[in-house]
Amino acid sequence: MNIPVANPMAQCMTQKDELIEAITKVFDTCHFILGENVTQLEKTIAELCGAEYGIAVNSGTDALVIALAACGVGPGDEVITTPYTFVATNEAVMVLGAKPVYADINPRDFNLDVSKIEAVITPRTKAILPVHLYGQFCDIEKFEEIAEKHNLKLIADGAQAIGASRFGKGMGAYGDAATISFYPTKNLGGCGDGGMIVTSDPAIDEAARSLRFHGMKDGYNYKRIGFCSRLDEFQAAVLNVKVKKLAQWNEARRAHAHYYIERFKDLPMELPVAKADNYHIYHQFTIKYGKRDELRQGLADMGIGSAVFYPGPLHTQDAYKCLGYSEGDFPIAEGVCKQVLSLPVYPELGMDNAKIVADAVCDIVSKLG
């Protein structure tokens, strides 16, 4: 048996002919940078996220860097964020010369705990950067209230949450900007790297568009120090094909997740909780279980993939020790890292394989206790 934890190949194969046709069209035009495919994708994704503008860039990481820079984050600023995320969220802050200031997470949904934000605001705080982790929105409207009260920028890292919503509104409807990743295993994954910033603020749109293109404004005039971070036409063409299936794929992920929740409800583990008013798109289906390493090994022995996102919180990583935090500073994030395990939930898994995974988990856990 071979059930991987993610399977971008299976997804590409379902649309192979259409994808090759779209790529061939780009090849035939030889218009590789900032052409009609990027324009179309920016329009589609902005609409999908409830934003006025979409600015396509090279990766979800660059989307973060450019969104933060477009919001005025720079050297000496502090940005409040989570220690429990993919490293890019923090890296983006650091490469701009700003400092990530962490608050602990909520143990039930793994997102930044909004009740811990105000305690870490200082005169240097410039922005709040929560993450919509695993495909579920954080309490973004409460972050908005805090940002407004303290005159801070609010940028959400929505790399894992394209198509998710809260109170029926997508990530572009909240805060100053949000960012998306098109990494191949994401809910909307390209055939390579890609990302996007969504915003409804024309000033952020203008700054981000200029920043992704060397800080250029109107030809060879440079308004700011920028980056070289344009999404290429091949990726945009691929994503324009794939985005048509996004809603259907997100529904398939949800069906697998709901099935697991039903099957695992009596097991001695904590299951993902979809908060009321959230449309959770299960980028990951992540359980908490004290014997997760044994469970992971048992699944691997049966040919079933699983993954640990994330094995260590960022404040304990070598590269981030310079921030001055120590083990014990964020006990919830630290504890969660020891227990989390993500199971296969991607759309192409199918109910037959979801049943195989569920049977295996139930069997192993019944023996482990």
Ligand SMILES: Cc1ncc(COP(=O)(O)O)c(C=O)c1O
């Ligand atoms: C939460 C989070 N932020 C940022 C990123 C960075 O995206 P990318 O890999 O497209 O640079 C990722 C993707 O891996 C992510 O999961």
